[in-house]
Amino acid sequence: MEVEKMDENEWKYHGEGNQSLVVSHCQRCVVLRFLKSPPNQNKTPEEILHHLQNIVDFGKHVMKQFFGENYVHHGEIIQLPLDFVRQLCLKIQPERPECRCDKDMDTLSGYAMCLPNLTRLQPFRFSEHRPILCIEIKPKCGFIPFSSHVSQEIKHKVCRYCMHQHLKVANGKWKRPSKYCPLDLFSGNKQRMHFALKSLLQEAQNNLKIFKNGELIYGCKDDQDCVCDWNELARHLKPFFFPCNGLASGPQCTRTVVKELIHVITMALLSSTDSCRAGDMKTVPISQGRSYCEASAFNKELIRNGKHKLESSGLPRGCLLYKTLQAQMLDMLDIEGLYPLYSRVEQYLEEFPEERSTLQIDGPYNEAFYEKLLDLSLEDDGTVAFALTKVQQYRIAMTAKDCSIMIALSPCLQDECSEQRPVVLTSKSRFTFSVSVLDLDLKPYESIPHQYKLDGEIVNYYLKNVQAKEDPVMSNLFKENEDCTLVLHKV
Ligand SMILES: O=P(O)(O)O[C@@H]1[C@@H](OP(=O)(O)O)[C@H](OP(=O)(O)O)[C@H](O)[C@H](OP(=O)(O)O)[C@H]1OP(=O)(O)O
Numbered sequence: 001m002e003v004e005k006m007d008e009n010e011w012k013y014h015g016e017g018n019q020s021l022v023v024s025h026c027q028r029c030v031v032l033r034f035l036k037s038p039p040n041q042n043k044t045p046e047e048i049l050h051h052l053q054n055i056v057d058f059g060k061h062v063m064k065q066f067f068g069e070n071y072v073h074h075g076e077i078i079q080l081p082l083d084f085v086r087q088l089c090l091k092i093q094p095e096r097p098e099c100r101c102d103k104d105m106d107t108l109s110g111y112a113m114c115l116p117n118l119t120r121l122q123p124f125r126f127s128e129h130r131p132i133l134c135i136e137i138k139p140k141c142g143f144i145p146f147s148s149h150v151s152q153e154i155k156h157k158v159c160r161y162c163m164h165q166h167l168k169v170a171n172g173k174w175k176r177p178s179k180y181c182p183l184d185l186f187s188g189n190k191q192r193m194h195f196a197l198k199s200l201l202q203e204a205q206n207n208l209k210i211f212k213n214g215e216l217i218y219g220c221k222d223d224q225d226c227v228c229d230w231n232e233l234a235r236h237l238k239p240f241f242f243p244c245n246g247l248a249s250g251p252q253c254t255r256t257v258v259k260e261l262i263h264v265i266t267m268a269l270l271s272s273t274d275s276c277r278a279g280d281m282k283t284v285p286i287s288q289g290r291s292y293c294e295a296s297a298f299n300k301e302l303i304r305n306g307k308h309k310l311e312s313s314g315l316p317r318g319c320l321l322y323k324t325l326q327a328q329m330l331d332m333l334d335i336e337g338l339y340p341l342y343s344r345v346e347q348y349l350e351e352f353p354e355e356r357s358t359l360q361i362d363g364p365y366n367e368a369f370y371e372k373l374l375d376l377s378l379e380d381d382g383t384v385a386f387a388l389t390k391v392q393q394y395r396i397a398m399t400a401k402d403c404s405i406m407i408a409l410s411p412c413l414q415d416e417c418s419e420q421r422p423v424v425l426t427s428k429s430r431f432t433f434s435v436s437v438l439d440l441d442l443k444p445y446e447s448i449p450h451q452y453k454l455d456g457e458i459v460n461y462y463l464k465n466v467q468a469k470e471d472p473v474m475s476n477l478f479k480e481n482e483d484c485t486l487v488l489h490k491v
């Protein structure tokens with residue numbers, strides 16, 4: 001990119017999260033990702049550069065090992081003319097959702113990350129001018145803690161996402177709770193995955209976005225500004241799934257198109273398109289934890305129908321969901337078991353502050369950092385080394401619990417398909433596709449006390465306001481079904 005010739009008119013607002021703001025190039029398949037910070041808390045250019053360098057290194061040397069070369073796009077740092085950045089910031093400001101304006105885009109350093117635009121990245125070069133559909137999913141934590149340090153039984157039964165939903169609705173972050181449960185998505189069971197994806201389509205929150213040719217066509221910019229109309233979505237998608245038409249519009253058409261969409265997402269998520277170095281690093285056998293969440297609407301429906309066993313087919317080892325789950329499961333002790341270890345590291349650092357850099361708390365995130373993450377031993381020998389390894393593994397796990405998955409799909413003809421290109425078929429069309437992961441910024445060491453506090457708040461809110469009310473209803477349902485089993489067995 002020729003940085004001297006940067007023109008803000010060639011860029012447009014693309015999206016943002018809590019930490020960064022993204023603009024996309026109007027013609028080329030690239031984005032610029034700027035850091036954000038609260039007003040008047042600007043970092044120096046050196047600090048920004050260091051932060052960005054850490055993000056790139058972490059993607060390159062650590063996350064690529066966990067997720068695989070092809071899934072991770074670590075990007076590169078770019079230095080931009082300050083005038084361009086200021087003009088760009090002014091230009092995009094009106095597009096920004098109000099709820100994100102508590103932080104400002106960094107306009108003082110001139111540094112940003114340059115990445116491929118994953119919403120427009122064509123899975124394969126041959127199809128450069130083909131339309132492209134992209135689905136972004138933020139799946140969140142896909143397992144129930146198995147750690148013996150967990151103090152509240154409910155955490156062994158209901159997943160964090162489902163519990164957190166109630167607190168978020170109470171706090172006004174979202175208007176309605178979602179029926180999505182990450183454990184259904186991560187189950188590998190197509191029926192459960194279908195239910196999870198349908199629930200995401202019903203209540204997208206910040207967990208689902210759909211882009212057509214790089215433009216957001218479905219999902220929430222914020223809780224006030226959501227484009228979530230299934231008929232409208234079906235109108236956009238019909239040419240992708242039914243290119244020769246023959247499908248009249250109406251509710252039946254909408255349902256058919258949505259079903260096809262869910263099918264392609266499921267197939268892409270279960271596909272294995274890469275291998276990685278940490279490939280056979282097994283954090284814990286999935287069987288150790290419960291494979292379903294008691295609060296999942298899918299699970300409740302099964303119980304209502306007298307079935308007690310939720311199928312969990314398991315994920316294929318090479319697929320991105322499997323890799324994400326394995327990285328998430330580096331949180332082996334749960335925040336309750338981790339917090340005392342964090343305190344041990346803190347105490348040590350209070351005594352020996354100069355050791356902070358040797359311990360690589362704030363980087364560099366290099367090969368040596370990665371190697372230290374591979375020790376999965378849970379035997380606490382009382383050392384700072386043990387505590388630090390668990391803290392760093394926990395940070396990786398938190399990062400994997402908050403990352404997003406991008407699936408890019410492009411229609412292709414039968415004679416264009418070859419063995420190198422993964423293809424997914426629907427009833428009337430075929431797509432080449434690629435799967436990537438984004439937002440792999442390592443969670444800061446300093447966020448651990450916040451995690452500890454938030455965990456308590458989520459659980460306490462759930463116990464007080466939800467479980468207390470739901471329990472009699474659910475236990476009655478269990479009882480009814482048990483009665484039924486008794487009749488069949490003995491009489
Ligand atoms: O704690 P959670 O689970 O609510 O996750 C936060 C996300 O909220 P979500 O629940 O996905 O709506 C939150 O997402 P939103 O800003 O709410 O869209 C951030 O991703 C936050 O990350 P960071 O601390 O800014 O790096 C996330 O915080 P971390 O816990 O990952 O640090």
Ligand SMILES: Nc1ncnc2c1ncn2[C@@H]1O[C@H](COP(=O)(O)OP(=O)(O)OP(=O)(O)O)[C@@H](O)[C@H]1O
Nearest residue numbers: 015016017018019020022031115116117118119439
């Ligand atoms: N390389 C990319 N290509 C296309 N879109 C991108 C890319 N990177 C980010 N985005 C878009 O910008 C949004 C915000 O980016 P990102 O998730 O990295 O922000 P964040 O502030 O780090 O998020 P969080 O709130 O989770 O901390 C994403 O949800 C995605 O839609």
